[in-house]
Every structure is written in C-alpha cells, then in structure tokens.
Amino acid sequence: MTQELIRLSKRMVELGLCSRREADELIELGRVTVDGQVVDQLGSRVTTEQKIAVAAATMSIHKQPDRVTLILNKPAGYAAWPEAEGQSWLELLNNEHRDAQDKTGFVLLKKHLPHFQAPCGLDTEATGLLVLTQDGRLARALATEHEQEFLLWFDGELSADALKQMNSRTKFDGVPLKPYKITRQSDQQLRVVLRAGAPEFLPALCELVEIKLRSCKRIRIGRIALSSLPESNWRFLQGNERF
Structure with missing residues (x-):
C-alpha cells in the first residue's frame, strides 16, 4: 500500500522541530535533511516513516x-x-x-x-x-x-559636431534633463555620465545624430x-x- 505523502514543512511541525514559519526558512537555508539527504525545495513531500533532521546553524x-x-x-x-x-x-x-x-x-x-x-x-x-x-x-x-556611467556601442559615423549636438540637449519629451556628459571612447563607442534618472533618452540622442545604438551597458552607479x-x-x- 502506497504511503500518503505530506508536506515536509507540516511534518517538521508535527515532529516539534520548529514552528510553521521557521520550517520554510530552514528548508530554504539547506538545513533540513530527509533520510540523510539535504532537501531545500519548498513544497517537498515526505512520508511519516522518513527520518527528518535539522542541522545546526552555520550562519x-x-x-x-x-x-x-x-x-x-x-x-x-x-x-x-x-x-x-x-x-x-x-x-x-x-x-x-x-x-x-x-x-x-x-x-x-x-x-x-x-x-x-x-x-x-x-x-x-x-x-x-x-x-x-x-x-x-x-x-x-x-x-x-x-551619478551613473554607461558605455554605448553604435553603428554609423559620428562627427565632432554631432557629438557636440548630443551634449547640447536640455530636455527630453519636454522634461528638463539633469546634467550629463558624453565622450568618445573609440570610433564605435561612447561613454556617458549622467546624474540620476533612467537612461531612456540615450537611444533618442543617437537617433538625433543618425547613428544606430547597438548596445548599452551600465558600469557604475555612484x-x-x-x-x-x-x-x-x-x-x-x-x-x-x-x-
């Protein structure tokens, strides 16, 4: 006859090993063993015949x-x-x-x-x-x-005048922009430093000077x-x- 399976956390409470709230934490922390094997998946089920133990805390x-x-x-x-x-x-x-x-x-x-x-x-x-x-x-x-720092990779030609134009914007979608600075790192890479806010305007800046933004990576915050x-x-x- 197949034995009924019950939730591991419920069985731990029945055995007096911990409270219901503590059971899930102990399981996630990997401190519960069933028949000597660590079980760290919430919702795991056991039989009443299986041996359940809680390891001493290491942290x-x-x-x-x-x-x-x-x-x-x-x-x-x-x-x-x-x-x-x-x-x-x-x-x-x-x-x-x-x-x-x-x-x-x-x-x-x-x-x-x-x-x-x-x-x-x-x-x-x-x-x-x-x-x-x-x-x-x-x-x-x-x-x-x-402050946030980004690296942008782009396709197309970017002249000195176009780079100056990218740095001259004061608004995006009618909203004033906080100070930012764009510098050239290589022929196809730009470095952007901006003060707070999300960088949604960066693709629009690239489009403004007719270059295509290939990828954007944030490398620093503060x-x-x-x-x-x-x-x-x-x-x-x-x-x-x-x-």
Missing part, C-alpha cells in the same frame, strides 16, 4: 540587515520593471546565479523577493549594473541623486562599479560599500 539570518541590497549584472532580454516585456530579473535571484565571490554570509529567501525595488531601471535589451534594494530611502536616493561581476550573476552589497 544566522538574524545577523544580516533588515533591508538588504543586491547588485546584478543584468543580461539583455531581462526586464528591469515588472510591467515591461521580457523575462524578469527575479528569475536570476537564486543560488545558481549567486556570485562565488559573495562572502557576506547573508541568505536570500523567496518570501523576501517581492520586497525588492529596482530604482535605476534599464531597458530590456540594455545590460550591466542593476541595483535591487529593500531599502526605500536608498531607492529614492538612487533614483534622484547618484561609487559602486560593476567590476568583474559576471553577466547574470548577483551578489549582496557588503557592509562597507556605499553609493
């Missing part, structure tokens, strides 16, 4: 800040806003894409994911540094105060640079890092 979730901030090297095709077309960056927030150099010891639980904001957006096809934070105050500061973080990887912001 404490309570040692990390109440509101954490991540940086992600967003690949093309992933949307920075929930309402935008394309795959969501939420799909990358898992242990598979966590950078090996992240030594914070912090943990990321699925129940925390809806609380992240991406205050400095990127177009779906743009790549590079995306900041994801649970800190509302930091989100507001990032959206209004901090004092935080993308550096060597691999594409699609993310890491927690360390305690000594400031924008």
Whole structure:
C-alpha cells in the first residue's frame, strides 16, 4: 500500500522541530535533511516513516540587515520593471546565479523577493549594473541623486559636431534633463555620465545624430562599479560599500 505523502514543512511541525514559519526558512537555508539527504525545495513531500533532521546553524539570518541590497549584472532580454516585456530579473535571484565571490554570509529567501525595488531601471535589451534594494530611502536616493556611467556601442559615423549636438540637449519629451556628459571612447563607442534618472533618452540622442545604438551597458552607479561581476550573476552589497 502506497504511503500518503505530506508536506515536509507540516511534518517538521508535527515532529516539534520548529514552528510553521521557521520550517520554510530552514528548508530554504539547506538545513533540513530527509533520510540523510539535504532537501531545500519548498513544497517537498515526505512520508511519516522518513527520518527528518535539522542541522545546526552555520550562519544566522538574524545577523544580516533588515533591508538588504543586491547588485546584478543584468543580461539583455531581462526586464528591469515588472510591467515591461521580457523575462524578469527575479528569475536570476537564486543560488545558481549567486556570485562565488559573495562572502557576506547573508541568505536570500523567496518570501523576501517581492520586497525588492529596482530604482535605476534599464531597458530590456540594455545590460550591466542593476541595483535591487529593500531599502526605500536608498531607492529614492538612487533614483534622484547618484551619478551613473554607461558605455554605448553604435553603428554609423559620428562627427565632432554631432557629438557636440548630443551634449547640447536640455530636455527630453519636454522634461528638463539633469546634467550629463558624453565622450568618445573609440570610433564605435561612447561613454556617458549622467546624474540620476533612467537612461531612456540615450537611444533618442543617437537617433538625433543618425547613428544606430547597438548596445548599452551600465558600469557604475555612484561609487559602486560593476567590476568583474559576471553577466547574470548577483551578489549582496557588503557592509562597507556605499553609493
């Protein structure tokens, strides 16, 4: 006769191992074993005959800040806003894409994911540094105060006069632009430094001088640079890092 399967978290509560709330956290942290094998998938099911144990904590979730901030090297095709077309960056927030150099010891639980904001957006096809934070105050500061740096690759000819024209715009869609500076890096590459705001006007600037924007990559926000973080990887912001 086949034994009935019940949710692992429910069985842990029945055995008095933890509370219902704690069960899901312990499972996600990889601290639960079933018959000696680690089970870290929420919704897993077990029989009443299987041996369930909880390993001693090697790190404490309570040692990390109440509101954490991540940086992600967003690949093309992933949307920075929930309402935008394309795959969501939420799909990358898992242990598979966590950078090996992240030594914070912090943990990321699925129940925390809806609380992240991406205050400095990127177009779906743009790549590079995306900041994801649970800190509302930091989100507001990032959206209004901090300098951003981009690299643009383009097709076409760009004269000195055309570059000067790109730097002369003061409004975009009737909205005043904050100060920005565009410099040439090579025949087909530009460097853009702008003060806060999202970079939606960059494709329009390229179109203005009849060059085609091929790709856009953000490499820095404030004092935080993308550096060597691999594409699609993310890491927690360390305690000594400031924008």
